[in-house]
Amino acid sequence: MLVGAHVSPAGGLVRALERGAERECQAIQIFNQSPRAWRPTTYSDDDFRVFRAAQPTSPVRAVLIHAVYLLNCASDDPEIATKSLTALVHALRVGDGIGAHAVVLHPGSAKAGSVPRAIRRAGKVMAEALAQSERCPLHLENTAGAGGTLGRSFDELARLIDSAGGDGRLGLCLDSCHLLASGFDIRSPDQLEAVLDDCGAAVGLERLGSLHLNDSQAPLGSNRDRHADLGTGELGEAGCSVFLSEPRFGALPCVLETPGADRKGASRDDVRFAQKLRRRGLAARRRT
Numbered sequence: 001m002l003v004g005a006h007v008s009p010a011g012g013l014v015r016a017l018e019r020g021a022e023r024e025c026q027a028i029q030i031f032n033q034s035p036r037a038w039r040p041t042t043y044s045d046d047d048f049r050v051f052r053a054a055q056p057t058s059p060v061r062a063v064l065i066h067a068v069y070l071l072n073c074a075s076d077d078p079e080i081a082t083k084s085l086t087a088l089v090h091a092l093r094v095g096d097g098i099g100a101h102a103v104v105l106h107p108g109s110a111k112a113g114s115v116p117r118a119i120r121r122a123g124k125v126m127a128e129a130l131a132q133s134e135r136c137p138l139h140l141e142n143t144a145g146a147g148g149t150l151g152r153s154f155d156e157l158a159r160l161i162d163s164a165g166g167d168g169r170l171g172l173c174l175d176s177c178h179l180l181a182s183g184f185d186i187r188s189p190d191q192l193e194a195v196l197d198d199c200g201a202a203v204g205l206e207r208l209g210s211l212h213l214n215d216s217q218a219p220l221g222s223n224r225d226r227h228a229d230l231g232t233g234e235l236g237e238a239g240c241s242v243f244l245s246e247p248r249f250g251a252l253p254c255v256l257e258t259p260g261a262d263r264k265g266a267s268r269d270d271v272r273f274a275q276k277l278r279r280r281g282l283a284a285r286r287r288t
């Protein structure tokens with residue numbers, strides 16, 4: 001498992017690698033543009049070259065790009081759908097440029113409308129975005145299940161992948177906080193194993209491509225997306241250790257999106273703590 005954190009690319013893409021190294025990250029995640037604005041940040045081929053030249057000497061072995069929150073590929077408003085397509089293509093092309101592991105996407109929201117129709121709309125936008133980019137994988141993130149958000153169950157994620165054409169570039173990003181909030185108890189090794197069996201049956205574990213590790217302020221099944229620092233929420237240290245030591249998570253990148261003590265995101269101490277919990281989880285599994 002490549003453990004790391006969400007970091008800022010402020011000052012240039014390559015700065016994200018530096019921030020990752022400062023935090024002892026083996027994987028990082030960045031936003032490719034301001035997360036709350038449509039206006040894309042434009043990068044040049046030179047920015048991509050500098051990034052690709054710097055990564056081999058960095059401890060960061062995998063880079064995830066989180067698509068911005070404004071996107072709703074499932075929107076029935078043509079203007080929002082078009083803007084979402086443009087932004088998703090932009091994210092995938094940045095991913096192509098820097099050799100990212102994947103773009104992570106919240107699949108969208110049906111709002112108050114029909115879920116099957118929303119899934120079809122989202123699938124169309126995702127398929128078009130893949131067609132307009134070269135190779136960067138697209139990982140759909142499971143959601144906490146608030147409101148009309150799509151992707152709260154493995155069945156729904158499987159239907160989203162199908163409706164996007166089932167391309168080999170489509171994968172899954174599992175978020176531990178969202179799993180718990182959407183009703184999956186993953187706090188013991190046996191429970192997580194059963195949840196992953198269900199994931200495999202619905203989606204196929206070969207699609208499992210990346211992980212977000214966040215503790216959850218909100219309880220099991222609350223459908224509320226409230227990230228907490230590791231060990232301070234409903235997963236607790238034990239639940240986080242289970243997630244970090246799951247054998248089927250193997251070599252996947254796993255990034256923290258936690259608030260951090262100063263509300264500036266995960267620090268080096270937080271990443272070190274995750275590594276400690278991982279060692280603890282692995283040791284506990286060896287004992288049983």
Ligand SMILES: [Zn+2]
Nearest residue numbers: 141175212257
């Ligand atoms: Zn997440």
Ligand SMILES: [Zn+2]
Nearest residue numbers: 177178225227
């Ligand atoms: Zn979240």
